[in-house]
Structures are given as C-alpha cells and as structure tokens.
Amino acid sequence: MIILENVSKSYGNTGVPAIKNMNLHIKRGEFVFIVGPSGSGKSTLIKLLLKELDPTEGNITINNLNIRRIKKRHVPKFRRQIGVVFQDFRLLEDRNVYENIAFAQKVIETPNRIIKRQVPTMLSMVGLAEKYKSFPNQLSGGEQQRVALARALVNNPKILLADEPTGNLDPKNSWEIMKLLEEANQRGTTVVVVTHNKEIVDAMKKRVITMKKGEIISDEYQGGY
Numbered sequence: 001m002i003i004l005e006n007v008s009k010s011y012g013n014t015g016v017p018a019i020k021n022m023n024l025h026i027k028r029g030e031f032v033f034i035v036g037p038s039g040s041g042k043s044t045l046i047k048l049l050l051k052e053l054d055p056t057e058g059n060i061t062i063n064n065l066n067i068r069r070i071k072k073r074h075v076p077k078f079r080r081q082i083g084v085v086f087q088d089f090r091l092l093e094d095r096n097v098y099e100n101i102a103f104a105q106k107v108i109e110t111p112n113r114i115i116k117r118q119v120p121t122m123l124s125m126v127g128l129a130e131k132y133k134s135f136p137n138q139l140s141g142g143e144q145q146r147v148a149l150a151r152a153l154v155n156n157p158k159i160l161l162a163d164e165p166t167g168n169l170d171p172k173n174s175w176e177i178m179k180l181l182e183e184a185n186q187r188g189t190t191v192v193v194v195t196h197n198k199e200i201v202d203a204m205k206k207r208v209i210t211m212k213k214g215e216i217i218s219d220e221y222q223g224g225y
C-alpha cells in the first residue's frame, strides 16, 4: 500500500536531511504509529506521502503508483484516496459542521442526495449527530477533531494519515479519537498516526515505527513508545 525506497528529503541546500535514506513498507489494512523526538522527520514523512513535498532522492509508491510520476494536475485526484487529520483540526470556521463535511464531498462532485445521506451517517459515527448546525467555534477541541475525522473519512479513503491528532486534546478526548481511528482501520482503511502520546501508543499495541534524525531506529509490531 505504502512503499518508500531509499527516500531522502532535504530542505534547501544546506544542513542535514530531514529524511535520510528511508525504507519502509506499510501493508494494506495496517495501523501504524510513527513516533520520535521533535525534529526527527515525522511531519516531513506525512507531507511526502501526501505529495505536498517530493523526495530529494528515492521513490514512494502508494497503491501501486510511483507518486513522483503524478502530474501536477492529477495531484488532487491522487489525494482523494487519502484522508488527513491534523493537530489543529483545520475546519472551515465560517461553515457549520454539516457544511464542513459536505464540502469534502462537493469537491469531488458527489450528488446532493448522497451527501444528504452520508453526512448524517458520518456524524452519528463520530457521535455528533445533534451538532450538525454548530460552527467550529461553538465546539470543544474533541468535538472539532471528531468533525475533522468525519470529514477525512466521508469519501471512504484507502489511507488515513493523522499528524498528531490528539496533540490539542485531553486524555479522554484523545482516547475517543484513537478509538475512531481504530474503527476506521477495522473497516479496512490503512491508518498512519504520528503521535507523542506515549500512554496511547503503549496501550494500543500496534506497529510502532520510531524515527530519530530522519531515520527509522526501530520498527516493532505490538510495539511501545
């Protein structure tokens, strides 16, 4: 599903690379945590997988496609198979909950009758059915992240990337988000989560990839932080 072969990424010409000669294989249906100290290259890895950045060297294959070869005009189509959530939620502040989720579907020209059916389904799934009219600033952090997750999942992506999804949440809300990520994984989505949350990583017993200075220093199934 996700293959990195000898991937390096340097920002500009100077300094040490953010990703150094990385090799990684994530299979369809896996749930993977990426951990490591600040500056170890985790967010850079996520950006490479989204083709927000291209590697300086090496190749990335996603769903049998060498993403270096994707033409600029085809990048949006490529990204449709990937759902993303971030630490800071990134909701549209001037749209309500319903519209935030519907927006993701309108972008890919989903017919209105399907949007009307799927948005409430997604909202029920994340436990926010009653809040469909609320605006982001009327929601708690945990609720906002659940909306972001519903939006990321509404188009049924093959892959879900989460960059510190619980970074702004308290332990209870963090667990709720992780459970929702796990449920998405159980429905077949390949899930990659960057996190600093030691307690959750240790408890969930998933594959844990630890990065340091742009390199993978350990990769363990049923691993810990």
Ligand SMILES: Nc1ncnc2c1ncn2[C@@H]1O[C@H](COP(=O)(O)OP(=O)(O)OP(=O)(O)O)[C@@H](O)[C@H]1O
Residues within 6 Å of the ligand: 011, 017, 018, 036, 037, 038, 039, 040, 041, 042, 043, 044, 045
């Ligand atoms: N746009 C950029 N320009 C130059 N250097 C950058 C840029 N983005 C990241 N870097 C550098 O690349 C390295 C890896 O950064 P990255 O953000 O990938 O780390 P991270 O593991 O996600 O860190 P954190 O846990 O703090 O989010 C760091 O040394 C950082 O300073």
